[in-house]
Amino acid sequence: MGGLFWNKIFAAILVTGLAIFVIKEVSHSLIHSTQPEKPGYAIEVAKTQENTAPAEEVKQASLEELLANANVEAGARVAKKCVACHTFEKDGGRRLGPNLWDIVGNKTAHVESFGYSAALKNAGLTWSFENLDAFFTKPQEFMPGTIMGFAGIKKPKDRANLIAWLRTHSDNPVALPTIADNAAEEAAQIIEKTSEAVADAIDSAEVPSQ
Ligand code: HEC
Missing domain, CATH: 1.10.760.10 (Cytochrome c-like domain)
Structure with missing residues (x-):
């Protein structure tokens, strides 16, 4: 059981942790609203003008979203x-x-x-x-x-x-953005960043033992 053994254990834990992080991030970017409609517990807050504003007014749909659903x-x-x-x-x-x-x-x-x-x-x-x-x-x-x-x-x-x-008034219409594409792109970016981080972590864990 040299230092390399512990390095491997350490790398395994790190990879697992990062994998969990990736899965969380990816599922978050694919499923935007995971909030239940009613919270499990209710906290009564005095209602003011601001917090009664409908959700659409708070978050305007982006041009991409509007075009995807045009x-x-x-x-x-x-x-x-x-x-x-x-x-x-x-x-x-x-x-x-x-x-x-x-x-x-x-x-x-x-x-x-x-x-x-x-x-x-x-x-x-x-x-x-x-x-x-x-x-x-x-x-x-x-x-x-x-x-x-x-x-x-x-x-x-x-x-x-x-x-x-x-x-539509073109022989070769420019492609419209689609929301699914955006989510997939975000997910791909997260995976790329994370795998770089994993590679770095493994590199730095490979300290020669004894
Ligand atoms: C009162 C007349 C008028 C109306 C109404 C009008 N336009 Fe124009 N449009 C023009 C003129 C004149 C130009 C050239 C502008 C310049 O050279 O600065 C122009 C230029 C443009 C251009 C740029 C074209 C290029 O070759 O770069 C676009 C795009 C455009 N219009 C779209 C629209 C759309 C869409 C509408 C309707 C929502 C609209 N216009 C309504 C007169 C009009």
Whole structure:
């Protein structure tokens, strides 16, 4: 029973501990809400304005979540606000604004022949989901100097539905985010980090004995 024996025991305990940690983290990231609806014990707290706020107001759904659950038909209804100035079909002409075929994932000022404002022409951005969402929230705020005369769309859900509808107007629609992907990615990251930590721990445990 040399030092190596104890090193092995030590490494085994460490690996077990880390494995438990990984399983806990992974299951936590896969199952977001593990809270029972009613706690097993009730503590009476005087209710104030803040703690009676509904849960949705506390935690807003992210753009990714809204896009993953977007309703394309509802998006088509939102797009009625745009048709005075934009066409969306392939080779659709310009109106006050440029044609918007294949806009999602495209570069800003994507129609060469359109007379864009200097702001949009020189923006050098990609119309990612995030940028479109920010632009549609308040065009003038996201892109000061834009000549798009549109106030913006208040509801995050309306914007997400609109973007989901816009993305269908392309020969190669950009993939929508899915929530399961995010959870799997988080889990993979945790596993990677933990296995690095395990390798480090085993390395440092291998102190030559006697
Ligand atoms: C009053 C007319 C008008 C309305 C309404 C309007 N737009 Fe625009 N839009 C424009 C103009 C003009 C531009 C070019 C802006 C510039 O050059 O600064 C533009 C630019 C854009 C761009 C950037 C295109 C590119 O090639 O970079 C997008 C995306 C866009 N509009 C989407 C929309 C959507 C979606 C709606 C409806 C929610 C909408 N617009 C409503 C006039 C309008």
